[in-house]
Amino acid sequence: MKFTVLTLFPEIPRAFFEASIMAKAVEKGIIAYDLVNIRDFAFDRHKTCDDKPYGGGAGQLLMAEPLGRALDSVKAYKKHVIYVTPSGKPFTQKKALELSQKDEIVLVCGRYEGIDQRIIDLYVDDEISIGDYVMSSGELAATVIVDSVYRLVENVITPESLDEESYSDGLLEYPQYTHPAVYKDLTVPEVLTSGNHELIRKWRLKKRLQKTLANRPDLIASARMQGLLTTEAEKMIEEIAEQVSLKHVRKNRRK
Structure with missing residues (x-):
């Protein structure tokens, strides 16, 4: 399975992909990833990727052109594209299991006030929210989704570890104990x-x-x-x- 993350700050998700169980899954070839810097697709020398929204209002939006070019560069039209946003559908264990069956997922990390709606209309298959709160970093939210999904991919972790986890059958997990007694x-x-x-x-x-x-x-x-x-x-x-x-x-x- 491959995750492609489109972001203004690739150093944030990179740390996750290079650590712990994920690093082992990448080393074994079970998981692959690509971090795409949206700024590389900006037109001007300042690498501008955001601008004020039409109609007024606070904050900035990610512009359609750089983001669209970034999506085209990874052939997003052939893949499952997720935009992580507070206005998306709630993320659940059931959704994580569904996504774990995909061959490749492209995640768009928003910043500021979000992204131009035309990108959502043209490219996005799923708008997903990780909870009823707002974050400044779409990268962190995207990493939450990646972490929930990749661990369900076959051979990443043992099946027994998944059997009685919270939400696996509609219930929360039981209390756990280890040494000392x-x-x-x-x-x-x-x-x-x-x-x-x-x-x-x-x-x-x-x-x-x-x-x-x-x-x-x-x-x-x-x-x-x-x-x-x-x-x-x-x-x-x-x-x-x-x-x-x-x-x-x-x-x-x-x-």
Whole structure:
């Protein structure tokens, strides 16, 4: 799989591609990348790539001509082009999995107030937002997408590492523990050292449900709609709800 990143600041994504698991994937030939500096396609000696928006308003926009020339140079019309923008569709694990099946992805990194709409109309296949907030760096947002996608490509990491991750089946991940067994008087849950794999499985499922109910109850509703929750999981949800209700009753009694 290949990632092509169009940016005014190639040094930002370069650090990511040259480190950790990504560097190993590149070395093995599983992942390839190309960093394209949009300024190389500007017309004037100052390498101008932005200008004031028509109609007035604050800030600057990336101009259509340099960006269009950069996209043409990588034959973007043959590839899947993503523009990372706060006004795009929310990025999800499902979308990351879908993108991991592509042979090549081109990411356009916005800056300032964004890019000329004509580039979006002519070149962009997906407008993606990584969250309901605004960043000054399209490079950082693009790197988030790359990181979420490349790790799902076959042979980058072991399949077992992906099986029970957050969002893999609609739930958040369970709590994890490692050595030492005791840290500041807190001990590892006894079930995890029991060697009983069935008890460990049930404990982990219940913890996943508890965490999802506490932090992202909307995911439970979504998992139900998609038929992802088993009868066992539904029973555990009832048990968790009863335990929470009892805690509230006891708390109120103390008052």
